[in-house]
Amino acid sequence: MFHEHAPERNKESILSSLKNCMDPSGGSLLEISSGSGQHISYFAAHFPNIEFQPTEINRRLFETINACTHNLSNVLPAKYLDVSSDPSVWLGGQLMNTQYDYILNINTLHVSNFKCTEGLFRGSCCALKPKETGAIIMQSVGEFRLAVSEVLLYSAIISVVVFWCSCKWNNRHINKLDSKMKGPPAYPIIGSALELLGTPEQVINVLLGFYNNYGSEPFKVWLGPFFGVYIIKPEDVQIVLNNSKALQKDRFYEFIKNIFGEGLLTAPVDKWRKHRRLITPLFNANLLSQFFPVFNEKNKILIRNLKKELGKTQPFDLWDYIAPTTLNLICQNAMGYNLDSHSQCGSEFEKAMIKASELDSIRIYKPWLFPNIFFSLFLRLQGQSNVFKTLKKLPLKMINEKKEVFAQKKIVKETIVMNNTDGEKKNLKVFLDTLFELNETGANFSDNDILDEVVTMMIGGSETSAITLCFSLLLLAIHPDIQNKVYDEIYDVLGDGDQTITTEDTIKLVYLEQVLKETLRLFPVLPLVIRKLQDDVKISTTCYIAPLFTHRDCDSYPNPLNFNPENFSQENISKRHKYSFIAFSGGPRGCIGSKYAMLSMKVMMSMFLRNYSVHTNCKFNDIKLKLDLLLRSANGYPVFIQSRDRRPSYKLNKT
Numbered sequence: 001m002f003h004e005h006a007p008e009r010n011k012e013s014i015l016s017s018l019k020n021c022m023d024p025s026g027g028s029l030l031e032i033s034s035g036s037g038q039h040i041s042y043f044a045a046h047f048p049n050i051e052f053q054p055t056e057i058n059r060r061l062f063e064t065i066n067a068c069t070h071n072l073s074n075v076l077p078a079k080y081l082d083v084s085s086d087p088s089v090w091l092g093g094q095l096m097n098t099q100y101d102y103i104l105n106i107n108t109l110h111v112s113n114f115k116c117t118e119g120l121f122r123g124s125c126c127a128l129k130p131k132e133t134g135a136i137i138m139q140s141v142g143e144f145r146l147a148v149s150e151v152l153l154y155s156a157i158i159s160v161v162v163f164w165c166s167c168k169w170n171n172r173h174i175n176k177l178d179s180k181m182k183g184p185p186a187y188p189i190i191g192s193a194l195e196l197l198g199t200p201e202q203v204i205n206v207l208l209g210f211y212n213n214y215g216s217e218p219f220k221v222w223l224g225p226f227f228g229v230y231i232i233k234p235e236d237v238q239i240v241l242n243n244s245k246a247l248q249k250d251r252f253y254e255f256i257k258n259i260f261g262e263g264l265l266t267a268p269v270d271k272w273r274k275h276r277r278l279i280t281p282l283f284n285a286n287l288l289s290q291f292f293p294v295f296n297e298k299n300k301i302l303i304r305n306l307k308k309e310l311g312k313t314q315p316f317d318l319w320d321y322i323a324p325t326t327l328n329l330i331c332q333n334a335m336g337y338n339l340d341s342h343s344q345c346g347s348e349f350e351k352a353m354i355k356a357s358e359l360d361s362i363r364i365y366k367p368w369l370f371p372n373i374f375f376s377l378f379l380r381l382q383g384q385s386n387v388f389k390t391l392k393k394l395p396l397k398m399i400n401e402k403k404e405v406f407a408q409k410k411i412v413k414e415t416i417v418m419n420n421t422d423g424e425k426k427n428l429k430v431f432l433d434t435l436f437e438l439n440e441t442g443a444n445f446s447d448n449d450i451l452d453e454v455v456t457m458m459i460g461g462s463e464t465s466a467i468t469l470c471f472s473l474l475l476l477a478i479h480p481d482i483q484n485k486v487y488d489e490i491y492d493v494l495g496d497g498d499q500t501i502t503t504e505d506t507i508k509l510v511y512l513e514q515v516l517k518e519t520l521r522l523f524p525v526l527p528l529v530i531r532k533l534q535d536d537v538k539i540s541t542t543c544y545i546a547p548l549f550t551h552r553d554c555d556s557y558p559n560p561l562n563f564n565p566e567n568f569s570q571e572n573i574s575k576r577h578k579y580s581f582i583a584f585s586g587g588p589r590g591c592i593g594s595k596y597a598m599l600s601m602k603v604m605m606s607m608f609l610r611n612y613s614v615h616t617n618c619k620f621n622d623i624k625l626k627l628d629l630l631l632r633s634a635n636g637y638p639v640f641i642q643s644r645d646r647r648p649s650y651k652l653n654k655t
């Protein structure tokens with residue numbers, strides 16, 4: 001027999017709680033984990049009309065329990081019960097026939113495996129009679145919560161102090177820089193996070209506010225405990241982007257690895273160097289002309305789809321048509337995968353992409369979401385734990401299908417055959433197949449590497465162009481005179497027929513290129529590029545290169561908030577610093593797909609404008625921006641379209 005002190009100490013207070021919630025006139029009670037039997041013998045004496053069933057997992061305690069209760073006629077002999085087991089085997093399977101008015105459990109959960117807690121709740125659902133008096137009484141839970149919350153509180157305080165000290169230590173080298181530079185107010189640990197609270201629409205306005213307050217000279221911002229410097233002047237931007245010690249992406253890119261893995265965009269320098277060297281030849285200007293048949297074919301489908309918007313009085317959102325087309329283009333051109341018959345997969349991917357980039361961007365501006373554990377919790381609370389998995393579904397499907405074809409054919413160069421403009425057959429070099437091919441020659445891309453590069457290309461190659469095209473068309477709708485000028489050029493180059501567009505045609509579409517660049521100047525899809533600048537003694541400083549700010553510098557652009565494609569006339573370009581336009585970033589780690597992007601956008605714009613004129617009720621100042629990982633219009637791209645009268649404006653004006 002053994003005797004414990006705790007039950008002696010707390011039995012009185014538990015009894016008073018039981019008196020509050022138990023009906024003494026009758027009923028039955030199942031005690032789980034009766035231990036020494038001290039509790040049950042004490043309570044049974046106070047509730048003579050209630051039948052008590054003691055239970056215990058440790059059979060050796062049965063004797064002790066029974067000895068404590070032998071003179072109480074309302075206590076049954078102790079029974080074996082493993083609370084973590086399935087309820088169907090509780091009490092030798094009797095539970096299904098015998099149900100109780102009360103279940104009592106004291107001082108178990110905080111000393112047992114979590115399976116026991118789960119089992120207790122699961123079993124209680126079966127063990128309690130289905131009436132309101134059924135109750136689980138667990139004095140131990142109160143103690144348990146207190147103990148855990150205290151432990152959590154102390155751990156949190158200690159973690160914060162340790163974290164603060166380590167930040168202080170890591171940041172010791174920037175104390176001087178910090179004190180000399182201007183920037184928004186910052187507080188320990190959270191930095192300027194309070195300023196950046198708010199929706200994606202508000203965040204972009206706060207960032208623009210920083211620029212308005214501090215101008216083009218470098219200024220500091222603390223994102224959480226991390227110090228960073230905004231670099232805006234083209235001369236300074238050029239130095240950073242071309243510095244071999246600034247090729248490393250900053251820690252914030254770790255946050256977006258749940259989307260891009262370690263594709264080119266996010267890869268650490270060593271991996272990036274190797275992959276970039278292998279992938280760059282695929283974006284060679286000579287190879288790009290091979291994509292034209294696909295450009296022409298997919299844009300024809302776009303033009304056909306748009307027909308249903310003709311004659312409507314309500315504006316529609318350009319995004320709904322342009323985004324699926326750019327995704328379709330990159331899937332076909334880079335992966336050799338035709339999305340036409342898998343539009344459902346495409347739209348699931350697009351939705352997941354937007355949601356994922358929204359969630360990751362929220363994290364960047366909220367230091368309390370920096371630790372993975374808090375971010376996972378945040379995703380759960382938002383009901384979005386699966387979004388990153390959903391995003392990978394389409395790329396995985398494409399990779400697996402293409403891999404099978406590659407293996408089946410057992411060929412080194414897998415190709416797809418398309419009709420080119422002259423009607424002859426031509427082989428198209430596909431990015432994904434080239435990765436498989438490179439592996440055959442020892443490049444060692446793992447399955448994860450391939451997935452990461454494919455996701456990077458799909459997002460880099462579709463979302464960015466779609467946003468730019470939508471902004472461009474919206475701006476042309478707002479500025480009909482500029483739209484006329486673009487169409488006149490298209491007419492002069494392509495005539496009034498429907499012939500397919502060639503590389504040579506796109507070279508001649510000079511003004512259209514100015515329009516696209518001016519759009520990217522005003523609305524750079526990637527408004528922020530973050531690099532880690534490391535010095536010789538491995539001390540690093542974060543540099544924020546902000547195309548959005550550099551493009552609004554009055555020294556480079558006299559009226560920076562006006563939409564003026566003349567900013568990109570040869571004459572005006574020659575007057576400016578090369579790095580005054582950095583929509584595609586610059587230096588060795590600049591955008592690998594800039595040429596592909598410009599070509600595909602030129603083809604889509606010219607086919608669109610050749611068939612339709614675009615109109616809107618929206619004014620320039622109505623465009624509201626929002627920032628997730630990319631810069632978008634917060635209120636969409638609302639336009640109307642009309643069939644194009646295929647005559648240039650100079651001929652129309654004469655009639």
Ligand code: HEM
Pocket residue numbers: 264265266272276456457460461462464465468520524525526528529530582583584585588589590591592593594596597
């Ligand atoms: C309007 C269209 C586009 C814009 C404005 C744009 C802009 C950019 C920018 C600013 C970067 C540097 C990002 C950083 O350092 O954080 C970048 C990188 C990249 N872009 Fe683009 N991009 C566009 C289209 C494309 C296309 C069509 C592709 C692929 C077909 C592509 C693939 C990539 C890749 C792979 C990188 C990472 C490069 C590296 O780190 O080596 N982009 N892009």
